[in-house]
Amino acid sequence: MGLKRREFLQRASLALGALGINEAGWWRLQSHYSEALAQTTGRKLAFLVGINEYPDAPLSGCVTDVEMQQELLIHRFGFLPTDILTLTNKQATRENIETAFINHLTNQAKPDDLVLFHFSGYGSRVSKMIDEDEDNELSASNLTFQNTLVPIDGIPPNDRGRAINDVLQETLWLLLCSLSTTKVVTVLDTSYVYPGKNLQGSLRIRSRPSSTTEQINIKEKAIQTQLRDRQNILGEQEIYESQLPGVILNASQESQFATETDCNGLSYGLFTYALTQTLWSTTPVSKLQISFSRAGSSVEQVTGANQQPELKQAKQQKIAQSTEIATITPVTISYQNLLSPSLPPASGVVTSVEDNGKTANLWLGGLPISILDTVKSNSLFTTLPDLDSDPNFRLQIRSRTGLKAKASVIIETNNSSQQSSEQQQEEFQNDENTNNQIQKKPQKSPPNSQLLAGSLVREKIRVVPRPMDVMIALDPNMSRIERVDATSGFSAIPQVTVVPNTQAADYVFSRVRETAIAQSPSAPLPSMSQGRYALFSLGQVLIPNSSGEGGEAVKVAVQRLSSQLKTLLAAKILRLTNNEGSTQIKLRANLATVTPEAKSVMRRETFGISDGEKFQTNREEDVGKLGVSDGLLTLPIGSRIQCRLYNDGDRPVYFMLFILDSSGRILFLDPTISNQPGNNAQLSQTGMVISPGDSINMPPVISSSPIDTESFGWRVIGPEGLSEIMILSSHQPFKETIAALDGEVRQVRDDRLIKEVLNPLAVAEAVLRDLQSASQSTIQSTGLSTDDYTLDINSWATLSFVSRVV
Secondary structure, three states, rough: OOOHHHHHHHHOOHHHHHHOOOHHHHHHHHHHHHHHHOOOOOOEEEEEEEOOOOOOOOOOOHHHHHHHHHHHHOOOOOOOHHEEEEHHHOOOOOHHOOOOOOHHHHHOOOOOOOOEEEOOEEEEEEEEOOOOOOOOOOOOOHHEEEEEEEEOOOOOOOOOOEEEEEHHHHHHHHHHHHOOOOOEEEEEEEEOOOOOOOOEOOEOOOOOOOOOOOOEEEHHHHHHHHHHHOOOOOOOOOOOOOHOOOOEOOOOOOOOOEEEEEEEEEEEEEEHHHHHHHHOOOOOOOOHHHHHHHHHHHHHHHHHHHHEEEEEEEEEEEEEEOOOOEEEEEOOOOOOOOOOOOOOOOOEEEEEHHHHHOOEEEOOOOOOHHOOOOOOOOOEEEEOOOOOOOOEEEEEEEEEEOOOEEEEEEEOOOOOOOOOHHHHHHHHOOOOOOOHHHHHOOOOOOOOOOOOOOOOOEEEEEEOOOOOEEEEEEEEEOHHHHHHHHHHHHOOOOOOOEEEEHOOOOEEEEEEOOOOOOOOOOOOOOOOEEEEEEOOOOOOEEEEOOOOOOHHHHHHHHHHHHHOOOOHHHHHHHHHOOOOOOOOOOOOEEEEEOOOOOOEEEEEHHHHHHHHHHHHHHHHHHHHHOOOOOOOOOOOOOOOOEEEEEEOOOOOEEEEEEEEEOOOOOOEEEOOOOOOOOOOOOHHOEEEEEEEEEOOOOOOOOOOOOOOOOHHOEOOOOOEEEEEEEEEEEEEHHHHHHHHHHOOEEOOEEEEEEEEEOHHHHHHHHHHHHHHHHOOOHHHHHHHOOEEEEOOOOOOEEEEEEEEOO
């Protein structure tokens, strides 16, 4: 049942203090919650658990995960703060978690309500007896295992004398089945299989060894009995994951592990950061599986195949609740838009305002971690006005710590109104319609408008360091002399910096391990191959083609890597141009396979598209046509793929296409080629251009025969690994980029339109200069002065497609 406006205001006003919003400012933020509640006739409830302070082996990013979810749910999805319950650290005992789930979710949720449960912390496994032998003894043949969530008072694995005190998977399943709604999202940023060590590279693993005892806490058994009785489920009836309501978002697959990291003072779960960041920038018509796929690609770029997030949904089954023998009956479940944002895409939110409106505190959870690292003094954000009459505020960053930043407030416009905020609020309270549905209505700005907590913000000016360096950490397991030689070697390479720890590193220089990672506590750790060195990701994934021959000296290995380091730095620079969630340029692109099957497989679009109402209908139709999987897109070696770019704006757009392929090379689509008539010398200097309202194939079709598949797209060459396609667009030509490419390219096999960049760092830096040139007029109007690259976020657009080559 929906909330009446008066009831909504009464409940929401309880949260004003927590948000830092005074009564005078409430009139403006009520429209946010009005839109949120208008999209569902039910309530939105969330229960978030995060545990860092385990006594035996602490974690560091789980409480941050809870903060990220809470800010997202309130400011992007319209959850009321009073409807979100959090338990962290010492609060999160087994009993408290289970009791809070029942009281906050089970007892309150109604059939049309939306429920979200999140857990960040350790997972583990316990043995579960299926049958007993004739002597009532356990044996290997009648044992299975079930996963557990480890609470703060979980029993350490080596404590043989005490019963297991975890939240058993069976208990969690029963709790989820106890909900009266099928609109349920369960997020589990944990894992259950312990790989024999606590670290994967520099990433901390969120699983711990299985307990050595099979005894379960009697209170845990009691709550299972209580839940079964409440739902009329027989004691011997198994609960299966496929029977659970809604959708489950797992940080990793069953046999893998979830990880967390520390990055420049910010600790977080890789999966939760990627998921919440993606959902900050998703559009209302985006399917949950598309957002999940994008989050998964972000995780896998760091961890490789060691952590592949997994989405599971109920398979239209439910346990019947009144029969003597429990049966399975079909139910209708639609999970695609369970988390449909009620508010526009954003980079973050104003959490509080100080100094009489002169200083704002920001939460920047909508920025990818690589972009967040560039936010510093002179970075500029702008507020998203609720209405055309609202003033815009520019927020110039003064300092940042993790996801929190402090900014100076600059008013861009100053509109006034003839009505007071109290009158606005009174009108809102008195305007109830017969269906108890909250309808959006035009409102005027109050006098003396000021920046309010809860205002959404988006990037305006991005500051990119000049020059940019690639950061290398040295494996602490190497000997002192190896580390000294490596430091000396890297210091001789321009734009390479050796950092003291992995928190600020892009890659790790290490000896190559001879065998795979240990998968059990009893397996020996792999040895190091003496005199064979390579670069690794922070998740200990070998960087393609970075491994040398056995017996080489450290300095020789470093010198061998100098060219590859330039390519890695170029890729880092190109990725720093990603801005599809912020730019107003109206572009969208489809990625399609030509062979072995012709179909659209992925779509990207800028914020400018979702911000224009006239594009909504076409977007909704297109989304349903994509053959998108629940995980990262896989492309077989030898298949052919093609992109199509659409310019939905009112100005011509110049564009470049780069491919960061799975072998570590940077390829590009020859900008002197176009599928527009009249190819000439001028085009070779300005590159490819697409007119307003037009679309273009990339690469262009080079044959008129519809059955000649070799004339479409380009071939996926391999090897196995991750590949990324980047489309950079601007209203101004990429003149310096094209000049840098002149003569510095090489043909790629039979694809005459796709070529390899031989000077990738020079080309990437030329891209930044072109974007700086396109930003010049806006930068001058802001009065910013810095030696770094200052880029107007609306002067370009970058769309990115990440896939796994198999």
